[in-house]
Structures are given as structure tokens and as C-alpha cells.
Amino acid sequence: MEKAPTCSNCWKDLSHCICSEIQPISNRVKVLILQHPGEAKSPLTTTRLLALGLENVVHRVGLSWGSLKSALKQEAKSENWAVLFVGTQKNASEVLKGKDFALVDRSGKPRGIKGIEGIVVLDGTWKQSKTLWWRNPWLLKLSRIVLNPEIKSLYGNLRKEPREGLLSSLEATAVCLDSIGDSVPVKEHLMEIFRAQIKSWNQSPE
Numbered sequence: 660m661e662k663a664p665t666c667s668n669c670w671k672d673l674s675h676c677i678c679s680e681i682q683p684i685s686n687r688v689k690v691l692i693l694q695h696p697g698e699a700k701s702p703l704t705t706t707r708l709l710a711l712g713l714e715n716v717v718h719r720v721g722l723s724w725g726s727l728k729s730a731l732k733q734e735a736k737s738e739n740w741a742v743l744f745v746g747t748q749k750n751a752s753e754v755l756k757g758k759d760f761a762l763v764d765r766s767g768k769p770r771g772i773k774g775i776e777g778i779v780v781l782d783g784t785w786k787q788s789k790t791l792w793w794r795n796p797w798l799l800k801l802s803r804i805v806l807n808p809e810i811k812s813l814y815g816n817l818r819k820e821p822r823e824g825l826l827s828s829l830e831a832t833a834v835c836l837d838s839i840g841d842s843v844p845v846k847e848h849l850m851e852i853f854r855a856q857i858k859s860w861n862q863s864p865e
Contacts, residue, residue, distance in 0.1 A: 684714065691777060698784065717732070833849040
């Protein structure tokens with residue numbers, strides 16, 4: 660069977676492309692997406708939507724980078740960055756205390772959001788994200804973001820996750836930026852983009 664033509668911008672089949680509906684907005688907190696090559700091939704990935712919806716974002720596909728600076732291709736201080744943690748924080752319930760977002764330092768102790776200039780998002784399946792984590796030891800120098808989202812992913816039955824409570828990379832990033840205190844419309848802007856994509860997928864399923 661001949662492969663369906665894809666959009667060079669969002670990497671999705673043209674029948675699912677919503678690029679014409681996406682207008683990027685400015686975000687104060689920079690986003691660095693490190694995407695596993697295997698996930699980049701998935702028709703249900705959300706990181707291209709994330710990259711297209713924000714102005715202050717870097718999207719890299721690969722397995723390893725030598726440092727935060729290398730991944731960003733610009734100067735950056737580790738102490739000013741946090742990574743969306745893909746593991747299970749041992750003291751998560753104590754850190755979160757009923758909230759959906761918490762920020763901890765390298766030792767697992769709660770820290771404030773002051774000074775955070777950017778977040779790193781590891782994009783892939785659970786296994787792929789763990790591979791990215793272990794192949795980039797410089798991530799250990801960053802603070803960690805722990806999530807316990809109240810919302811359920813808009814994926815619904817489109818994509819099964821290994822356990823309940825997990826969000827797409829776009830949704831998780833939206834929660835992070837909102838919690839860190841980015842400009843008010845960022846979260847809703849990203850969610851509107853995802854809703855439009857979900858609508859497209861449901862109207863014309865693979």
C-alpha cells in the first residue's frame with residue numbers, strides 16, 4: 660500500500676494536518692523537546708503541535724546530546740532548568756501534597772519556581788523516555804518536575820498509556836508552563852490546538 664502523503668511542517672498525514680489552524684504565541688519559559696526517533700514516527704505524537712504552537716521552543720530528535728548547551732545550541736545554566744521527570748519520585752505524595760505540580764531539586768527536596776527559565780520534555784513511550792533519561796546524564800543536574808494531573812488526557816481511547824494519570828507531552832507541558840507562571844493563555848492555547856487535532860483524528864481515523 661502506498662504511504663499517505665505527509666505535511667513537512669507537522670509530520671502528519673495531510674488528512675490530519677491542522678497547521679492552518681495553528682498560530683504560535685510567545686512563551687516566557689523556554690521549552691526544549693528531546694524526542695526519541697521512534698516516537699517521531701508515531702502519527703499520534705503531539706510534540707510537533709507543541710513546537711508549532713509556541714515561539715520559544717527547540718525541538719530535537721535523537722538519542723543523546725553532550726550537554727544542555729549542546730541540545731539547545733546556546734548557553735544555559737543547569738540550575739535554571741527543570742526536566743519533566745519520567746520516573747516515580749519516591750516522596751511524590753509528600754512533595755505534591757494534593758497539588759498537580761511540584762518542583763524538586765536534585766536531592767528530591769521541594770524548591771520554588773523562582774529562577775526557572777526553561778523546561779526539558781522527554782518525548783516517547785515510557786520505555787523510550789527512560790532511554791533518553793539514561794543516555795543523557797546531564798539531565799541529573801536539572802531540577803525535576805513531578806506531576807499528578809487532575810485532568811484526564813484528551814487522547815481517550817486513541818492511545819493507551821502504561822498507567823492511569825499520564826498525559827500527552829503537549830498536555831503535560833501545558834500544565835508545567837501554567838504552574839511555573841507563564842503567560843495566562845499558554846495552557847488554553849495549547850489545549851485548543853490538541854482539541855483540534857483530536858477532532859481531526861476522530862473524524863478521519865487511521
